Amino acid sequence: MNHPRVLLALVALSTLGPVGCGGPNPPGTGDPNPPAPISARYAPRTDLFALTIPAGAPTHWPAANFPPLRSVRLFPHTPDRDLADDLRKQLGKNVLDPLRYEQDVWMPAQADRLARLLDAHFGTPAAPTVLLPDWDTVVATANVRFEPGETFGASLKEARNRLGKFKWDAWKGDHRAASAMRAELKLDDATLARGSLVYRRWCMQCHGPSGAGEASQAVAGGPTPRDYRQGVFKYVTAFPPPALPKKGPGAAGKPRREDLVRTVRNGIEGTIMPAFPTLTPQEVEDVVSYVIHLSVRGEVELACMAKLIKPGDDDPLYVGGEIDWLFVQNELWVLDNWGVAAKNPIPVPPEPFATEPERLKSAVRGFKLYGSAEFGCASCHASYGRVPQLKWDAWGTVVQPRNFTLGVYRGGRRGEDLYARIYGGIYPSGMTAFHDRVAATAPGTPDKIWDIVHFLQALADPADRKRIQELDGEVKIEP
Numbered sequence: 001m002n003h004p005r006v007l008l009a010l011v012a013l014s015t016l017g018p019v020g021c022g023g024p025n026p027p028g029t030g031d032p033n034p035p036a037p038i039s040a041r042y043a044p045r046t047d048l049f050a051l052t053i054p055a056g057a058p059t060h061w062p063a064a065n066f067p068p069l070r071s072v073r074l075f076p077h078t079p080d081r082d083l084a085d086d087l088r089k090q091l092g093k094n095v096l097d098p099l100r101y102e103q104d105v106w107m108p109a110q111a112d113r114l115a116r117l118l119d120a121h122f123g124t125p126a127a128p129t130v131l132l133p134d135w136d137t138v139v140a141t142a143n144v145r146f147e148p149g150e151t152f153g154a155s156l157k158e159a160r161n162r163l164g165k166f167k168w169d170a171w172k173g174d175h176r177a178a179s180a181m182r183a184e185l186k187l188d189d190a191t192l193a194r195g196s197l198v199y200r201r202w203c204m205q206c207h208g209p210s211g212a213g214e215a216s217q218a219v220a221g222g223p224t225p226r227d228y229r230q231g232v233f234k235y236v237t238a239f240p241p242p243a244l245p246k247k248g249p250g251a252a253g254k255p256r257r258e259d260l261v262r263t264v265r266n267g268i269e270g271t272i273m274p275a276f277p278t279l280t281p282q283e284v285e286d287v288v289s290y291v292i293h294l295s296v297r298g299e300v301e302l303a304c305m306a307k308l309i310k311p312g313d314d315d316p317l318y319v320g321g322e323i324d325w326l327f328v329q330n331e332l333w334v335l336d337n338w339g340v341a342a343k344n345p346i347p348v349p350p351e352p353f354a355t356e357p358e359r360l361k362s363a364v365r366g367f368k369l370y371g372s373a374e375f376g377c378a379s380c381h382a383s384y385g386r387v388p389q390l391k392w393d394a395w396g397t398v399v400q401p402r403n404f405t406l407g408v409y410r411g412g413r414r415g416e417d418l419y420a421r422i423y424g425g426i427y428p429s430g431m432t433a434f435h436d437r438v439a440a441t442a443p444g445t446p447d448k449i450w451d452i453v454h455f456l457q458a459l460a461d462p463a464d465r466k467r468i469q470e471l472d473g474e475v476k477i478e479p
């Protein structure tokens, strides 16, 4: 029973009590409806989570015309028990529960250390920050990881051993990239403090104080507000090379700053996410920085919790300084991954056709590509999306491949928006990326993705539909 981790768990259990509870609010002072207090800290994550997109499909739609419920995201209380159970079954053992402490795996002392690190590095809603340790601190954190209970001599020997193997150049590069990204993403304290105010006024009622997407307005129906803590987004124009070695949770599904600006400006058509045309350019920039702050914080938290709750066979004992190093690594990697996205915008060629006949001919080619084995859009968007083929997304909410006959697009309806969507896919929704279909086209041949875009545009317009059917008798659209 003198294993250090066991000992630590017992000590922590007896002295700390439950971790992360803010405690009850002080008794009211007479006002029957006092304003909701701004919680001093970001609440530590307590909801269930899973790390992989479930490959299966939901067995039923919760109710006609009533798309995803927030509860299906694995929250314990759910109005649609069947659907939530369905998801749990498909995820199997991959569901991680932050509230279930187990000896030697996930212990209150670990949760407490992680919560302290999060507070120190990311501040509070009123004073948000992104504290990136300086290089000397990174080196020290990486190499001096004392385990509680270790003797000084043993620790010194171990630290010397680690220093010998430390990959100076690689980590220095990661640290430099992360610092550059912190500046490029405008994550300085002044911007974040302003952004936090805009967020609390206009976004928090849906996206929640820590960006979990679970606030009061989130239950209304339709797709649930984005949970930023996963670090992935749907309507993005970045496409990092898929073969890139993965550092931390990886670069796929990260937006560019411009994407977030566009989302805030235009809203998300067909959902409850409103457009914000009256925010000043400065306010939009500030709130976008703040959303990035919440996302980076949430993703570092998620990545650390995943390791702590479900350590791999080669992982060290995550106690003491090991947790600090796990945290710093993930902070560097998450920022670096935002940088990778920023450096890899989707190359959208300009609209190739100026005249209507050209555009319609292109749409006919697009029709053929749509159903071809090469693209196979119909495998998910059956009958142009009129037949619901339900899918789970990365948050465990139900999504439906878009119905193209309606012409409502969440990431923007311009040709270049649709082009980017088809090129890069929708990573958290499991929609395929078709980037490689245009990589090797011979010069002079029409761009296949633009052809499909023109077809989608024609589909949503009854007059154009008729025109392309007149142009080519093979075009079939009616169900």
Ligand code: HEC
Pocket: 198, 199, 202, 203, 204, 205, 206, 207, 217, 223, 224, 225, 226, 232, 233, 234, 235, 236, 255, 260, 263, 264, 268, 271, 272, 273, 274, 276, 287, 288, 291, 410
């Ligand atoms: C009335 C509720 C509501 C409000 C208010 C709201 N949002 Fe949203 N937001 C949503 C919903 C719903 C979605 C998800 C839509 C979907 O999944 O298609 C979303 C998605 C997003 C996304 C993700 C886009 C992507 O590419 O994945 C961002 C970023 C975002 N909102 C930012 C904001 C910001 C910033 C504000 C405040 C200025 C805000 N939202 C206010 C409901 C809201």
Ligand code: HEC
Pocket: 234, 235, 370, 375, 376, 377, 378, 379, 380, 381, 391, 393, 399, 400, 401, 402, 408, 409, 410, 411, 412, 418, 421, 422, 426, 429, 430, 431, 432, 434, 452
């Ligand atoms: C593996 C399944 C799958 C395949 C294959 C697929 N999609 Fe999708 N697609 C989806 C899902 C799921 C969504 C809805 C995502 C969401 O709402 O989160 C979607 C949404 C879309 C959207 C809506 C974007 C927006 O801004 O609202 C477009 C456009 C689209 N798909 C085009 C295509 C085209 C064109 C093809 C074939 C070249 C294709 N998809 C192939 C699954 C797929």
